[in-house]
Amino acid sequence: MDITLAVRARGITKCFGDVVALDGIDLDVAQGQIHGLVGPNGAGKTTLLGLLLGLAAADDGRLEILGTPVGRALDTADGVAGFVDGPGLYPSLTARQNLAALATLRDTRTVGIDDALDQVGLTDVADDRVRGFSLGMRQRLGLAAALLTSPRLLVLDEPSNGLDPAGKKHVHGVLTRLAAEGTTMVLSSHRMDDVEALCSEVTILAAGRVAFSGPLSKLSAENDELDYRLRTSDPQAARRVALDTPGLHVVDGSDAEVLVVRALVPALDELVVRLVKAGIAVRELIPVVSPLEAAFLALIEQETNR
Numbered sequence: 063m064d065i066t067l068a069v070r071a072r073g074i075t076k077c078f079g080d081v082v083a084l085d086g087i088d089l090d091v092a093q094g095q096i097h098g099l100v101g102p103n104g105a106g107k108t109t110l111l112g113l114l115l116g117l118a119a120a121d122d123g124r125l126e127i128l129g130t131p132v133g134r135a136l137d138t139a140d141g142v143a144g145f146v147d148g149p150g151l152y153p154s155l156t157a158r159q160n161l162a163a164l165a166t167l168r169d170t171r172t173v174g175i176d177d178a179l180d181q182v183g184l185t186d187v188a189d190d191r192v193r194g195f196s197l198g199m200r201q202r203l204g205l206a207a208a209l210l211t212s213p214r215l216l217v218l219d220e221p222s223n224g225l226d227p228a229g230k231k232h233v234h235g236v237l238t239r240l241a242a243e244g245t246t247m248v249l250s251s252h253r254m255d256d257v258e259a260l261c262s263e264v265t266i267l268a269a270g271r272v273a274f275s276g277p278l279s280k281l282s283a284e285n286d287e288l289d290y291r292l293r294t295s296d297p298q299a300a301r302r303v304a305l306d307t308p309g310l311h312v313v314d315g316s317d318a319e320v321l322v323v324r325a326l327v328p329a330l331d332e333l334v335v336r337l338v339k340a341g342i343a344v345r346e347l348i349p350v351v352s353p354l355e356a357a358f359l360a361l362i363e364q365e366t367n368r
């Protein structure tokens with residue numbers, strides 16, 4: 063048993079009737095790490111998070127949480143908190159009453175309801191009924207509910223769902239601070255940019271299988287061709303230069319103002335040098351999708367075509 067791992071899963075399988083939701087999943091999450099779980103709809107993310115929260119038991123495989131093997135009884139392991147499919151809240155109660163009710167039900171030591179509300183930025187609406195809360199406010203309240211138990215492992219299903227940019231920044235700040243204080247997190251997202259902002263490691267699920275698991279730095283598409291948007295001072299001349307540049311393709315979807323080119327980094331460098339030599343100013347040169355997003359999409363395609 064490796065006590066430096068907050069989660070250790072080996073060969074986890076979970077079926078719903080004929081549907082194989084998880085098909086032999088291995089997962090290692092080091093203590094204090096924020097670990098992202100990404101994948102397309104139906105990949106098995108929520109099912110896996112549900113197993114970590116003790117909401118369901120695996121059909122096969124071995125799961126250890128915070129150093130303790132998980133049995134077949136449905137129960138949240140000590141030190142674990144979080145939610146899947148949105149937090150369970152009472153709409154007719156206020157935010158503060160919801161947290162008080164949960165603390166009573168759990169009979170747990172609390173870090174303080176006011177403190178939890180403050181951490182997620184809900185102090186001003188603490189005495190408003192949850193019925194009137196937006197999706198983003200409910201997500202924050204769900205996080206506050208999880209914080210009440212001072213968890214060592216926090217399991218969150220799409221915590222950024224419904225958050226506006228300021229809300230997302232706030233919640234990311236809370237999660238980053240918790241990780242710095244030693245809380246381990248496993249969170250799911252559909253978005254690689256979320257994962258990039260928060261996580262040091264990521265597991266990509268596709269069709270119930272692990273397509274990749276490891277540090278984000280390893281998941282790089284540097285050696286693959288990427289599409290880049292190019293905006294210059296002279297789009298027509300830039301197109302002629304691009305068409306002449308070896309190893310670079312002008313992609314359909316380019317328009318009069320913006321050229322989309324597909325290239326490896328060396329060919330892209332050559333294009334920029336040629337543009338500058340031709341007196342054409344480069345105003346914008348950005349990947350259409352980030353290298354991580356591109357690697358993610360390529361892996362998903364590979365795995366779903368297997």
Ligand SMILES: Nc1ncnc2c1ncn2[C@@H]1O[C@H](COP(=O)(O)OP(=O)(O)OP(=O)(O)O)[C@@H](O)[C@H]1O
Binds near residue numbers: 103104106109110
């Ligand atoms: N309770 C259930 N009964 C039957 N099938 C289920 C159940 N829960 C999940 N599934 C199926 O298991 C597979 C994995 O679903 P899961 O919800 O874990 O995926 P997900 O990656 O979280 O998807 P999404 O991104 O859409 O939330 C899907 O095919 C889904 O239809």
